[in-house]
Amino acid sequence: MRISTGQIWNSALSNLMAAQNRQNEANNQVSSQKIASDLGGYGRTSEVIAAYQSSFTRTNGYTQVAKSVSDRLDSQNIALERAGDGLTTAKEAIQNAIATDSLDSLMTSLQSSYMAFADGINYKHQGSYLFSGGREDTLPLAANNLDELAATTSATAFSNGTVKKTSKIDGTTSLQTGMLASDLGGEAADLFRQIKTFADANQPMTGKMTEAQQTFMQDMSTKLGAAYDKMVDATALNGTFQNRVENTLTSLESQASSLENLISDKTDVNMAEAYTRLEQADVAVQASAQVVANLRNTSLLDLLR
Secondary structure: OOOOHHHHHHHHHHHHHHHHHHHHHHHHHHHHOEOOOOHHHHHHHHHHHHHHHHHHHHHHHHHHHHHHHHHHHHHHHHHHHHHHHHHHHHHHHHHHHHHHOOOOOHHHHHHHHHHHHHHHHOOEEOOEEOOOOOOOOOOOEOOOOHHHHHOOOOOOOEOOOOOOOEEEOOOOOEEEOOOOHHHHHHHHHHHHHHHHHHHHHOOOOOOOOOHHHHHHHHHHHHHHHHHHHHHHHHHHHHHHHHHHHHHHHHHHHHHHHHHHHHHHHHHEOOHHHHHHHHHHHHHHHHHHHHHHHHHHOOOHHHHHO
8 A cells, every 4th residue: 555645644634633623622612611602513402592592582681671660660659659748748737727727837838748749740760751651851740839830720730641651571461550640640730729729819828717718628638638549549559560570570580590591401511521521632632743743754764664
């Protein structure tokens, strides 16, 4: 059999390249802790892995949406409680005035109560008005005080739109969590306006109450109590949304963890085996390189002796 120098070199170089490829593959597995760098390296299991990864990405997407909704609901809870505080302090101020038969400081207290109420209705989340109905850069209730409120009507007091925010928090659930300023505060704003209009028409609002003042204020106290109850109902509904989203988040995070484990089972390399392969590949590269080095100093005649 005739052996050429070229054949010997080709064989030696081929062995060296194969050893280097095995070394690179083993080194990549050790550094990445993965069997392959892309799906093509997983053979028949690539379709299964791709399906798992798609589900994992989709689940993470829903998780981010649910977290965003949860944050917004937390802000809504603060806003609703603040608006409710404005109503309950207004009712308490009126009841105290009736109990003491004194109008002194009542309108000052009601001014503060209205401002707290309006602050809740105009509450912002991440720079946008929560209850704006899609008009996120427009102040829903523009009247900053009772004087400005008295200059409006029921039809002009609120500037919010009609879009209630809806979010898809998982593959099957779309939740309408948005609320409108006019729905939440329309009745209460009318009551504050009526009180201011009555006060302006029945001066002085100091000293002892007249019978007409007492009758009116008693009626306003009752109606403010009813408006507060509705605000509490809205707060409770918001709490229901919070619980729903929290449960969904728990489920999504569990799904993501399970999918991550499934993907890891298919893609993670056995590190002990990977280190062994790397050591073996290093030895093979060194041996092949030595053969090539020896060939450089050896003639064909030397090989045939």
